[in-house]
Amino acid sequence: MKVRLFISLLILVSLMVACSSGESDDNNTASNGDEVVIDVFNIKVETTDQLNNLVEEYESENENVSINVTTVGGGQDAPSALQAKFSSGEEPSIFLLGGLSDTEKYSEYLLDVSDMESAKTAIDGTLDGATIDGTPYGIPLNIEGYGWMINKQIFEQAGVDPASIDSYQSFVEAVETIDAQKEELGIESVFAFSAKEDWVVSQFSSHFTAPEFDNNIQTAFKADQLNFEYGDRMKEYVDLFNQYNYQPILSLDYSTSVEELFANDQVAIIHQGNWIVPSLNSIDESFVKEKLGIVPLFVESDDEGKIVAGPSWYWGINKEKDEEVVEESKKFLDWMYTSDTGKDLIVNDFKYIPAHEGYDPEDISDPVSREVYEYLLNGKGKIWANNQYPDGFFSEALLPEFQKYLGDQQSWEEFEKNVSQSFTEMR
CATH class of the missing domain: 3.40.190.10 (Periplasmic binding protein-like II)
Structure with a gap:
C-alpha cells in the first residue's frame, strides 16, 4: 500500500514538473521570467536583412530579449496578413501602421507612446500620421x-x-x-x-x-x-x-x-x-x-x-501584451532611434532618412535620399x-x-x- 502511494505521489510530482516546465504565457513572456519574446510584424521587405541585423545587434546587448520578425510585403497582401494575425489571436507585439486609418483600425490595441524617448525626439509634425485626439500611438519609421x-x-x-x-x-x-x-x-x-x-x-x-x-x-x-x-x-x-x-x-x-x-x-x-x-x-x-x-x-x-x-509608416506597440513585453518593446524602439548603435544602423545600414532629431544631415549617404530631405525642408x-x-x-x-x-x-x-x-x- 505504501509503495503504491509513493509511486502515485512520484507520478503526480513528475506531471506537475512537466506541466510547469512546458507552460508558457500566450502574451510572450517565458515561464521562468528570464526571457521576454517580442514578435515584430514588418512589411518593409526591401530592408528585411537590415532589420534582422539590427535585431541581432539588440539581442547581443540584451540577452534576456528574443525578437522574432515576420516580414510580409512586396507582392503579398500585408494589410490582410496583419489582420489575419489579430483575427487568429497571434497578434504581434510591435507592428507597422500605415497612417491614421490603420491607427484608428487598431486603436483598441495601441499604446500611447508620448512618454517614449523616440516620440519626444521625433521631428516636429512627424507624429501627426499616427495621432488621434492629440495622443500619439506610433513612432515614425523614417522619412x-x-x-x-x-x-x-x-x-x-x-x-x-x-x-x-x-x-x-x-x-x-x-x-x-x-x-x-x-x-x-x-x-x-x-x-x-x-x-x-x-x-x-x-x-x-x-x-x-x-x-x-x-x-x-x-x-x-x-x-x-x-x-x-x-x-x-x-x-x-x-x-x-x-x-x-x-x-x-x-x-x-x-x-x-x-x-x-x-x-x-x-x-x-x-x-x-x-x-x-x-x-x-x-x-x-x-x-x-x-x-x-x-x-x-x-x-x-x-x-x-x-x-x-514625410513619414510613411509608424511602429505601433500592442498594449494588450504582458507588461514585460510592452516595456521591452518600448526599450527596443527607443534604442533603435536614440542609441548611437541604432542611429548608425538607421542611416548607414538601412539608408533611411531619419524622422528624429540628433542626426547629421551629412550622414545621409545616398544623393537621392538627401534630395528627398531637401524637398521636404x-x-x-x-x-x-x-x-x-x-x-x-x-x-x-x-x-x-x-x-x-x-x-x-x-x-x-x-x-x-x-x-x-x-x-x-x-x-
Whole structure:
C-alpha cells in the first residue's frame, strides 16, 4: 500500500514538473521570467536583412530579449496578413501602421507612446500620421519620399539633362526624346510603372489628391469626398506612362519593375521612392551613387514640381501584451532611434532618412535620399494622402477601377465617378 502511494505521489510530482516546465504565457513572456519574446510584424521587405541585423545587434546587448520578425510585403497582401494575425489571436507585439486609418483600425490595441524617448525626439509634425485626439500611438519609421525615380545615365545618353525638367511639358518632351532613341540606348521602354501593385497605384494618386485635401493629414483622414480636383492632370500623366510603358502594364509587379528592368538599365523611369535604395545597392553598388535621380510631378502648377515626402509608416506597440513585453518593446524602439548603435544602423545600414532629431544631415549617404530631405525642408513635399484613405479603399476600389481604365474597359470620367463614389461609401 505504501509503495503504491509513493509511486502515485512520484507520478503526480513528475506531471506537475512537466506541466510547469512546458507552460508558457500566450502574451510572450517565458515561464521562468528570464526571457521576454517580442514578435515584430514588418512589411518593409526591401530592408528585411537590415532589420534582422539590427535585431541581432539588440539581442547581443540584451540577452534576456528574443525578437522574432515576420516580414510580409512586396507582392503579398500585408494589410490582410496583419489582420489575419489579430483575427487568429497571434497578434504581434510591435507592428507597422500605415497612417491614421490603420491607427484608428487598431486603436483598441495601441499604446500611447508620448512618454517614449523616440516620440519626444521625433521631428516636429512627424507624429501627426499616427495621432488621434492629440495622443500619439506610433513612432515614425523614417522619412520617405517618392516621385519619378530615373536612371540619370539613360537620360544623359539621350541628351536630356534631368535638371532641365521644370514643367509638365518639359517632362513630356524628355519622355518622347528617350523613346525615340530606345534602340540606340538599348532599353525596353521608357517607363516601368507597376500597375499590378495596389500600393504603387495608391501612392501615385497622392500627388493629385494631397492638394485637394490642403496637404493636411487630418483633413485627408476626415474627408468623406474625393472630387478629383486635379483629375485632368492625373489623366495626362497616366496616359503618358501607359503609352510608353513596359507591357503588359497590368501584370507588371514591383520585382520586375525595380529589380529586373530598372536595376538592369532596361527602363529609364519608374514610380517609386527612396526605399528602393537598399535593393538597388544589393544588385549594383554603383547604381544609386552614379545613376539614380528623382524628378517631381507638376500638378497644382507648371512652375513648381513637388514630390510626396514625410513619414510613411509608424511602429505601433500592442498594449494588450504582458507588461514585460510592452516595456521591452518600448526599450527596443527607443534604442533603435536614440542609441548611437541604432542611429548608425538607421542611416548607414538601412539608408533611411531619419524622422528624429540628433542626426547629421551629412550622414545621409545616398544623393537621392538627401534630395528627398531637401524637398521636404524647402516646402516642396506633399503628405502621404493615400495613407489616410478609407480602409481597403486602394485595393478594393482604386486599383480595380484604375486597371479598368488602363485596359480600355471604361472612360476616365467613369473612373473618377466610380472611385469617388466608393471613397464616400467606404469612409
